[in-house]
Structures are given as C-alpha cells and as structure tokens.
Amino acid sequence: MKNYIKSVGALTVICAVIAILLALTNSITAPVIEKNANAAANEALLIVLPDGEEFTSVDLSSYELPSTVTEAFTEKNGGVVVKLTTSGYGSDMVIMVGVDGSGTVTGATCLSSNETLGYEKTYGESAIGSTVDTVDGIDVIAGATKTTAAYKGAVKDALNTAVILGGGSVDVRTEEEILADNLNGALPEGEGEFESVFVAEAIDESITAVYKAVNGKGYVFVVGEAFVGADADGNVVTDVDDAVKTAVSGSVAAIINSEITELDISGYEMPNQIEKAYKTASGNYVFDLKASGFGINGDEYYNPSGEYIKIKVSVTEDGKIIACQTVSQKETDGIGSACEDVSFYSQFNGKTEADYGDIDAISGATITTNGYKTAVSKVFEAIKILKGEA
Secondary structure, X not given: OHHHHHHHHHHHHHHHHHHHHHHHHHHHHHHHHHHHHHHHHHHHHHOOOOOOOOOEEOOHHHOOOOOOEEEEEEOOOXXXXXXXXXXXXXXXXXXXXXXXXXXOEEEEEEEEOOOOOXXXXXXXXXXXXXXXXXXXXXXXXXXXXXXXXXHHHHHHHHHHHHHHHOOOOXXXXXXXXXXXXXXXXXXXXXXXXXEEOOOOOOOOOOEEEEEEEOOOOEEEEEEOOEEEEEEOOOOEOOOOOHHHHHHHHHHHHHHHOOOEEEEOOOOOOOOOOEEEEEEEOOOOEEEEXXXXXXXXXXXXXXXXXOOOEEEEEEEOOOOOEEEEEEEEOOOOOOOHHHHHOHHHHHHHOOOOOOOOOOOOOOOOOHHHHHXXXXXXXXXXXXXXXHOOOO
C-alpha cells in the first residue's frame, strides 16, 4: 500500500513538473508563434504597402464603407490596406489595395478571380500613384473593359475607404440611392416611388430631367444641380427663386396637356433604326428607335446579348431634340449599360442635325456610343421623309 501511495505521489509530482514546464515553454514560444504569424500576415499586406509597419485590423462595423470592402488594416505611418470583392466579367474578384498616409495608391493586386482573359493579374500596376482626384483617369483595357472597369472601381473604393478611416467624409451611396434621396427630399408626398417622365413637348431648357410620383401627387424637375418639387397642379413646393418657379410651373402644364398620336409609317422607306413615329398636338415628332450597340455588334472577346438598345426621342418640327431617353438596353453591365444613365442620354437634349454628335462618349464603350449616336441621327432623316423633303 505504501508503495502504491509513493507511486501516485511520484506521478503527481511528475505531472505537476510537466505542467509547469509546458506553461513555461508556452510562455516562451507563444510570443514567438504570434510574432511569426503576424509577420506572415504582414508580408501579405506589405505586397501592396511596402513601407507599412505594425498593421492593425479595422472593425468595419464602426464605419459606413463601400459595399465592396471586406477587410481593412491600418498601420502606424497612416497607411491603409483594403481588401475588396467585386464582380468583373466573372464573380468574386478579390483585390487588395495599399494606400499610404498621403492618400496615394502604393500597390494593388488581384488575390483571386474567375476572369477569363487574365488582365486582372497585372492591371493593378496602372493604379500605382493614383489618388482620389486622379483615379477616374486610369484607362480601362480595350477588350477587357468589364474586368478592368470593376478593378478600377475597387481601387476607387479603397481610396475612399482610406479617406473615411482617416477621419474624412465620403459619400458612398450609389447613384441610384443618391437619386432616390434627392427625389424624396424634393417631394416627400411622392412617398419614395417615382418614375422618369418622357417629355414630348418643349419645356424650359434649364430642365434636364423630369420624374413623376407614382401616387400622382406631383413631379420633380431637375434644374442644373437642383431637384425641384411641384404638386399635381404645378405649384412649386421647393424653395427656389421666381425664375425657376416660373420655368417649372409652365413645364408641368406642358407635360399634363401633352397628347401624341401614332403615325402610319408603313408607306415610307424609313431608316431601319426607326420603329414607330408619333406626332404631338403642337406639331412635334416622337420616335421609337432601336440602336445596334454592343448587344448586336459585339466583338471578338465577349458574346453580345443579341438585344438592341431601345430609345425614345422627341423632336421639334424644325429638327431640334426636345428629349432623349433610353427605354431598355442589354449592353455590358457596368460599361455600355451607362447608356441608360440620365447623364448620358440627356446630352442629346437641345441638339440638332448639325451637332447631335457633340457628346461625351461612354468610357470603354465605343460600340455602344456609336450605335446610339447613329440611331439618334436617323430622327432628322425621318422628319424630312415625313414632311416630304427627302
């Protein structure tokens, strides 16, 4: 029995000694292991921010950042490394961007992707040296516009993230969210639901776009940078000067009283781009067009959608465009799809046969832009045909 007790005691002592030794070993090796792990993590971050030191992970929940941002790290010299996930030609393109304390991109690399042409592997080099003010000037690569445009967008998001983490302010809302907020602010009675109005009658030239509340409570007019609300009777409800009030009130009346009648064009040899033609009570013309953009013409890199860009254009009898609007499109998402943005198609407003081509092209979407302009040009020819002048 005594020998048994001695054995148990010995084992207890041995276990205690082992535990002490393990604890001692852990206290010595843990910092080394942690240091090595941090060094490995830092090595990945140093690829895009070579001069970075002492990186610290950022709690993203504390900030309102672009939706592409998945991780962010700050370092002691004021630099930031941002990891982002975006969609190019394929989905889940993961990009890491380094930004130094002065707000300049020091490196950008694609960690993984499902792209087909491989341009994302080296495109990050073109972003080095860019800033918030110059990032829009980075050229996308012809033939890989969707991939490189998405990459460029991620770099821009990284730069904006660096500004926000540095205590600055950046509006990270999408264009759709900004538009919705402006419309709601101008006419709260619209209850957040608006639809774009196609204008068939001449209205004040200062107005670039018109939206109607779906519930019928009124309209919102875009005048320069201002969004001006008017009720259904044409009374301006936004605090603006008298000149703007007069322009908006008169425009509401023109829109409410607008009437158009479809014309029978079956007996005319119309350009292929003209699908339908109408005439308003005041003598203006309205045309439904189909434009052969990228969706029809395509290129050797991507499969075209096989869809035309559908456009509606109103024109005065003497050939001055009143309004132009993209009705539908299936162009390359994020590139040619910009033809549906008001900022693009409103450029044709006020144009004539002499200057309709004087517009800013869509970056990286030459086929879309040219097809769109060609279709718009046909309205002038159509008017001459309908008037018996051609």
